[in-house]
Amino acid sequence: MCQLLGMNCNVPTDICFSFEGFSQRGGGTDEHRDGWGIAFFEGKGCRSFVDILPAAHSPVAHLVREYPIKSLNVIAHIRKATVGQVCLENTHPFVRELWGRYWIFAHNGDLKNFAPPLLADFRPVGGTDSEKAFCLLLQQLKDRYPTAMPSLPALYQTLRTTAAEIATYGSFNFLLSNGEHLFAHASTQLSYIVRRHPFGHAHLVDKDMTVDFREVTTERDQVAVIATTPLTDNETWTPIPSGTLAAFQDGLPLILDSGE
Template identity: 60%
Template sequence: MNCNVPTDIVFSFTGFAMRGGQTDTHHDGWGIAFFEGAGVRHFVDHEAAVSSPIAELIKRYPIKSKNVIAHIRKATQGVVALENCHPFVRELWGRYWVFAHNGDLKEFHPELDGAYRPVGSTDSERAFCYILQSLCRRFGDRRPERAALRAALGELTREIAAHGTFNMMLSSGGELYAHCSTSLHYLVRQYPFETARLSDEDVSVDFSQVTTPDDRVAIIVTQPLTTNEAWTAFAPGELKLFLDGMPQPEGYA
């Protein structure tokens, strides 16, 4: 989720968490990270999202954030263990970066120089470490302009996606990058807000009752979360940049 004002994710997470063991088979752990200023609230659990007491808290406690990345895991590489749960969090350029991956990378063993090392045993954490190391090598100790960062991430995601399926999300708080390899959809909720109905549970919310006309919220997900809204599919190989609740056109800086 990427928004222009701090927004809670209770509605979307309620549907999403059902896929962690109930309406889908992603039951090998889950996690969610909320940016709050430069800080991050990071929750991970190796239990299935449908039965996790921490997931229950997230559904009841409206944490407001402009950028949230959540993940439910189906173990393809790496055992079911806390250190293998996404999203992963690392620091680069004095900011926390949050990363989650849906997919599977084959024979992906990049040379890691020690600046970022995987703690767990997933292909995903290796990819995250490789991305941060590559950004660090390319741009040194200063964060580049947005256009240069976007271009670099475009190259890196193409390179990594050559090894398999690499649907991923990455954020350091302001912007959110999403790369589609096989399946990613998004939706922008903005004025005039309407009622949305979850696909995975019998829950609806009338967003016009809980928003102001200036609010804008982008939801990006592998499979659409609601039955009555128009979701847009990403093209395979596409990297989108979301800012203030909107996908930003190519060349935006």
């Protein structure tokens, strides 16, 4: 399966440590060799990098690992192709505009026989089930709120309802962000950790590398990291229950509700 990585913070933070381990899963410690991508929000802007080479060996991934881009919201993806050929247009994260702001999305899973009717505003460029699902999520949001982004509770409810409908077609783990919030939907496997004061050491699973966050943070920093499987082996990660849409803001989970 593909691999997901997300970060949501209360102050701009770089993702270099987490991405150092995560990128090894793209052809290094795991078999995912069909491309990778990462997108950062910087104010209203969005900086996106995608590549069809394995993340562990990609020169573009090396650039990201070495360049401390600071952001409040980041989404990364390592692809194992199941639907759609290996090409840039099928490489996550996908980026679209809605209500005058960028949205970024990445998906892990397979949606069988998924062919939703999509209008002109949101049509896939590539051939993946993932991009179709992203387009449907945004289309449903615009249908319900055509002129402006609603409140977070209303936004959450629409996303949760649509995600549940899409998940009937198969596995639908995804990360979605509008630059203010980061939404994480668990279908089979997704976990998160919140790092805040008092900070400590963290050791990567996929690479023998340790960081002491006390040396690179302040007492007010809060950082939530979401991943398909835990990135560190000496911290306690919290699994997101299947069927749950979690919302993160300022480095903390706001809503953890299975909708049952």
